[in-house]
Amino acid sequence: MTQTQPNLPKHISAGETPEQHAAFEARIAAGEKIEPGDWMPAEYRRQLIRMISQHAHSEVVGMLPEGEWISKAPTLKRKTILMAKVQDEAGHGQYLYHAAETLGITREEMIEALLTRKAKYSSIFNYPTTTWADVGMVGWLVDGAAIKNQTMLAGCSYGPYSRAMVRICSEETFHHKQGKEMIVLYAQGTPEQKQMAQDALNRWWWPAVQMLGPHDSDSPNTGELSRWGIKLKTNDEVRQEFINEHVPELMEAGLTVPDPDMHQDEAGNWIHGPIDWTEFWAVIKGERGLGKQRIATRQAAQDEGAWVRDALEAYMARPKGEAAD
Numbered sequence: 001m002t003q004t005q006p007n008l009p010k011h012i013s014a015g016e017t018p019e020q021h022a023a024f025e026a027r028i029a030a031g032e033k034i035e036p037g038d039w040m041p042a043e044y045r046r047q048l049i050r051m052i053s054q055h056a057h058s059e060v061v062g063m064l065p066e067g068e069w070i071s072k073a074p075t076l077k078r079k080t081i082l083m084a085k086v087q088d089e090a091g092h093g094q095y096l097y098h099a100a101e102t103l104g105i106t107r108e109e110m111i112e113a114l115l116t117r118k119a120k121y122s123s124i125f126n127y128p129t130t131t132w133a134d135v136g137m138v139g140w141l142v143d144g145a146a147i148k149n150q151t152m153l154a155g156c157s158y159g160p161y162s163r164a165m166v167r168i169c170s171e172e173t174f175h176h177k178q179g180k181e182m183i184v185l186y187a188q189g190t191p192e193q194k195q196m197a198q199d200a201l202n203r204w205w206w207p208a209v210q211m212l213g214p215h216d217s218d219s220p221n222t223g224e225l226s227r228w229g230i231k232l233k234t235n236d237e238v239r240q241e242f243i244n245e246h247v248p249e250l251m252e253a254g255l256t257v258p259d260p261d262m263h264q265d266e267a268g269n270w271i272h273g274p275i276d277w278t279e280f281w282a283v284i285k286g287e288r289g290l291g292k293q294r295i296a297t298r299q300a301a302q303d304e305g306a307w308v309r310d311a312l313e314a315y316m317a318r319p320k321g322e323a324a325d
C-alpha cells in the first residue's frame with residue numbers, strides 16, 4: 001500500500017518529489033522503456049504488479065475452460081491443436097509471473113492473492129464451455145479481444161511486460177486463427193453444426209465485449225495507467241476496435257451477433273447496445289458463473305503440487321557434489 005503526501009496528487013507517494021516524477025515522465029514521453037532497477041513511482045510499481053499479476057492469473061485460470069475439452073476433442077488434429085493452445089497459456093502465465101516478480105513481489109504472494117480472491121482474473125473465464133463449438137468461439141472471440149488489448153500493451157512503458165506481450169501476441173494470433181477457422185467451418189456445415197456455432201456466439205459475445213473492462217467513465221485505473229504509458233488506449237477504444245473487426249467477420253460467416261441494437265454509424269464504427277454491467281461485476285465477485293469452482297480447482301492444483309515444490313526445494317538445497325538423481 002503506497003502512502004500519499006498532503007498537498008500532493010494521489011500518484012505521488014510519500015518520500016517522492018514532483019521533480020522525480022517529472023524526470024520519470026520525461027523518460028516515458030521520450031519512448032524509453034522503464035527497466036526493473038530504474039527509479040519508478042511507488043504507485044507505478046503498484047499498478048503494474050496489480051495488472052501483470054491479474055493478467056498472469058487470467059492465463060492460468062484461462063486454461064481450465066478449454067482444458068476440459070482436451071479429452072473430448074472430436075479428432076486427433078483438433079486435440080493436438082487444443083493441447084498446444086492450453087500449454088501456450090501456461091507459458092504465458094510463466095512469462096507474466098516472471099515479469100511481475102521483477103517488481104519485487106514473490107510468486108507465493110501472487111498465488112496467495114489469487115486463491116484468497118484479493119487479486120482478480122478475467123471475468124471471461126468464469127463462463128462454462130458447454131459444447132465443442134465454445135472452444136472455437138473462445139479462440140475467435142476471447143483471444144481476439146485479448147490480442148486487441150495485448151497488442152496495445154506490447155508498446156507499454158515497462159520493459160519486461162512489453163517484451164512478454166510481444167511473444168504472447170504472436171502465439172495468441174495462432175489461437176485466434178484456429179478458433180476462427182473452426183467456427184467458419186461449422187457455420188458452413190450441417191444445420192446442426194451451424195446452430196451449434198450460433199449458440200456458442202450467443203453465449204460468448206457479451207462476455208467477450210465485457211472482458212475489455214468497464215466503460216472509461218467507470219474505470220478508476222485508466223487515468224494513472226495512461227499517464228504512465230502503461231495503457232496506450234482506453235477500455236472503450238480497445239472494445240471499439242474489437243467490435244469493428246469481429247462484427248463484419250461474424251456476419252460474413254453467416255452468424256448473427258446477439259445484439260439487436262448493433263448498427264454501423266456514419267464513420268463506419270459498429271455501435272453496440274447497452275452492456276449488462278451488473279452481470280459483469282457479479283461474475284467477477286463469483287456470485288454468478290463458475291468463480292467459486294475455478295478457485296477451488298486452482299486451490300486443489302496448488303495442494304496437489306506441494307510435493308513437487310518441496311522436492312525441488314530439497315534438490316536445490318542438496319549438499320554440493322551430491323549426485324543429482
Ligand code: BYC
Nearest residue numbers: 055058059062089120121122123146211213219220221222
Ligand atoms: N475481469 O479501472 P479498470 C487471455 C477490474 S487472458 C475481471 O478499467 P484496468 C487468454 C480491474 O482489474 C487475457 N476484472 O481496470 C487466456 C479493476 O479492479 P482492481 C487477460 C476486471 O486495469 C487463456 C476494476 O475492474 N488480459 O488472453 O484499468 C485462454 C476497474 O477496472 C475486468 C489481461 O489481463 C475483467 N474483464 O483495465 C484464452 C490484460 N476488467 O484491479 C485467452 C491486462 C476490469 O482495481 N489487463 N476489471 O481491483 C488489462 O489490460 C486491464 O487490467 C483491463 C482493465 C483492460 C482488463
